[in-house]
Amino acid sequence: MVTAKSFVEEIIKIENNIHLLKIYSPKIASEITPGQFLNIKVSDNFFPLLRRPFSICDVDEKFIYIMFNILGDGTKILARKRTGEELDILGPLGHGFKTEGNFDTAIIVAGGLGAAPFPLFTKQMSSLGKNIYSFIGGKSESDIITYGMNNTFISTDDGSFGFKGTVIELLNRNIKILQENKIKIFSCGPTPMLRALKEFCVKNNFDCEVSTESAMACGFGICQGCPIESESKKDKYLLVCKDGPVFNIKDVLI
Amino acid sequence: MNDIDLSVSIGPIKLRNPILLASGTVGYGNEMSEHIDLNKIGGIVTKSLSLKPRKGNPPQRIVETPAGMLNAIGLANVGVEVFLKEKIPFLKQFDVPLICNIAASSVDEYVECTKILTQEDFISAFEINVSCPNVKDGGLQFGNDISSVGKITAKVKAVTKKPVIIKLSPNVSYISEFAKVVKEEGGDAVSAINTLVGTSFNIITRRPKIYNVTGGLSGPAIKPVALAKVLEIKQKVEIPIIGIGGISNWQDVVEFMIAGSSAIQLGTINFVNPTAAIQIIDGLEQYCLHYGLKNISQLTGSYILK
Numbered sequence: 001m002v003t004a005k006s007f008v009e010e011i012i013k014i015e016n017n018i019h020l021l022k023i024y025s026p027k028i029a030s031e032i033t034p035g036q037f038l039n040i041k042v043s044d045n046f047f048p049l050l051r052r053p054f055s056i057c058d059v060d061e062k063f064i065y066i067m068f069n070i071l072g073d074g075t076k077i078l079a080r081k082r083t084g085e086e087l088d089i090l091g092p093l094g095h096g097f098k099t100e101g102n103f104d105t106a107i108i109v110a111g112g113l114g115a116a117p118f119p120l121f122t123k124q125m126s127s128l129g130k131n132i133y134s135f136i137g138g139k140s141e142s143d144i145i146t147y148g149m150n151n152t153f154i155s156t157d158d159g160s161f162g163f164k165g166t167v168i169e170l171l172n173r174n175i176k177i178l179q180e181n182k183i184k185i186f187s188c189g190p191t192p193m194l195r196a197l198k199e200f201c202v203k204n205n206f207d208c209e210v211s212t213e214s215a216m217a218c219g220f221g222i223c224q225g226c227p228i229e230s231e232s233k234k235d236k237y238l239l240v241c242k243d244g245p246v247f248n249i250k251d252v253l254i
Numbered sequence: 255m256n257d258i259d260l261s262v263s264i265g266p267i268k269l270r271n272p273i274l275l276a277s278g279t280v281g282y283g284n285e286m287s288e289h290i291d292l293n294k295i296g297g298i299v300t301k302s303l304s305l306k307p308r309k310g311n312p313p314q315r316i317v318e319t320p321a322g323m324l325n326a327i328g329l330a331n332v333g334v335e336v337f338l339k340e341k342i343p344f345l346k347q348f349d350v351p352l353i354c355n356i357a358a359s360s361v362d363e364y365v366e367c368t369k370i371l372t373q374e375d376f377i378s379a380f381e382i383n384v385s386c387p388n389v390k391d392g393g394l395q396f397g398n399d400i401s402s403v404g405k406i407t408a409k410v411k412a413v414t415k416k417p418v419i420i421k422l423s424p425n426v427s428y429i430s431e432f433a434k435v436v437k438e439e440g441g442d443a444v445s446a447i448n449t450l451v452g453t454s455f456n457i458i459t460r461r462p463k464i465y466n467v468t469g470g471l472s473g474p475a476i477k478p479v480a481l482a483k484v485l486e487i488k489q490k491v492e493i494p495i496i497g498i499g500g501i502s503n504w505q506d507v508v509e510f511m512i513a514g515s516s517a518i519q520l521g522t523i524n525f526v527n528p529t530a531a532i533q534i535i536d537g538l539e540q541y542c543l544h545y546g547l548k549n550i551s552q553l554t555g556s557y558i559l560k
Contacts, residue, residue: 046321046474215314218525222281224327225316
């Protein structure tokens with residue numbers, strides 16, 4: 001984990017108003033595992049004051065990509081960055097996905113911007129020779145992000161794209177793929193989706209890792225601002241930034 | 255090298271420079287040591303310690319506000335026993351004064367914690383948190399009551415030979431009255447200020463953004479308030495002051511020292527820029543050099559009001 005001088009290379013607009021920020025940051029890029037995040041200071045003043053956490057979307061040698069949607073003040077400022085501008089980045093932070101292990105098929109379950117960590121993950125899984133199926137859900141077609149993912153299965157709540165229903169329902173309809181392979185599920189997305197996924201995994205006894213999110217300040221464990229309830233230890237919280245953001249779905253209360 | 259002397263004294267406590275890291279923004283030192291050389295800073299103030307471990311408040315604990323943030327962590331900490339057993343050994347590898355911050359739900363608990371911790375030689379001093387706004391038992395119920403603050407000061411002083419600093423709440427009409435009672439009861443210094451009580455609502459759900467409903471406001475937004483409180487104490491009471499509140503750069507440190515602080519603590523800025531302490535120490539040295547100050551302590555209370 002370092003704070004390293006990094007530079008904006010370019011901002012690329014991909015599907016559905018989603019932006020990719022390509023950052024030149026050789027030192028941080030060399031240490032990343034899929035599922036880790038960066039804490040970025042988008043301005044050099046007090047507006048906004050705090051850093052913003054972003055999932056690492058992809059790494060290409062000396063470059064890091066993050067995926068974002070313009071939602072608040074921080075991302076508005078980020079979207080206006082020009083090539084060559086310096087960016088103050090802290091990272092890589094947290095624990096990522098455990099990509100090695102006793103499975104031959106990785107099942108991605110992504111909801112909306114929860115797609116962000118999976119391009120790098122997909123690359124790594126492919127290089128490890130694992131099969132990948134990507135289940136991607138959203139409220140509507142405009143929420144669907146497939147960037148950097150293979151073998152996609154799409155669901156939307158309103159049926160405007162792919163299967164009409166939730167991504168967990170879609171997963172359930174394709175349970176054969178899941179049962180016929182040695183699988184492990186990797187997921188990121190909104191809390192209701194993760195809750196339903198947990199139920200699904202417990203019921204079917206599937207191993208699953210989830211990337212969680214939380215409001216946070218520091219990103220490395222000192223502010224204690226991002227607690228998440230542990231399933232086993234009731235006397236203390238885990239921290240999303242330091243103990244996570246990726247947890248085994250059995251270990252946290254979602 | 256030059257002959258600038260950045261060392262300061264807070265009553266009996268000698269520091270190599272006036273930069274302390276505030277309680278709750280440096281944990282127990284281990285995470286921060288990955289960012290800065292702890293041997294270079296003035297000192298560390300631990301996360302508030304209580305007699306037993308505390309889980310802290312459920313999420314959401316923090317929310318960003320204009321030039322600041324609200325937090326309601328709820329004194330999550332490992333408790334004194336685990337601190338002594340598991341956290342202090344790591345800190346002992348550094349040559350850095352350690353100030354233990356203590357939080358409690360009763361006067362007896364403050365005394366108990368101090369009694370246990372005072373046996374550890376590595377601890378330089380105690381900072382007594384009578385002003386946490388985020389717990390229902392203890393915290394502000396003491397900090398808002400002059401006689402409680404006096405009682406806690408006297409009772410804690412009675413069980414330790416180490417210096418005792420009382421961390422004061424800004425959520426009172428006259429902070430100097432609290433500083434006065436601390437002095438009368440034998441306290442060695444005061445830290446001013448703790449966070450200001452604030453809240454924030456989600457306009458769609460109409461619910462508070464923070465689980466605890468209110469939180470403590472910190473960051474640059476509170477700097478002018480903190481400065482005024484430091485000045486008020488300096489003008490009314492003769493007691494060393496550790497200035498705290500939104501300090502983000504060396505210029506802020508100079509300002510707090512002019513207003514009356516003997517030393518300062520960096521808080522929220524550690525979350526944003528974990529290397530701030532080192533940059534600030536360098537900046538202070540340059541300031542002293544530029545303005546011909548041989549010893550930075552000359553700045554303390556050097557304001558000219560008229």
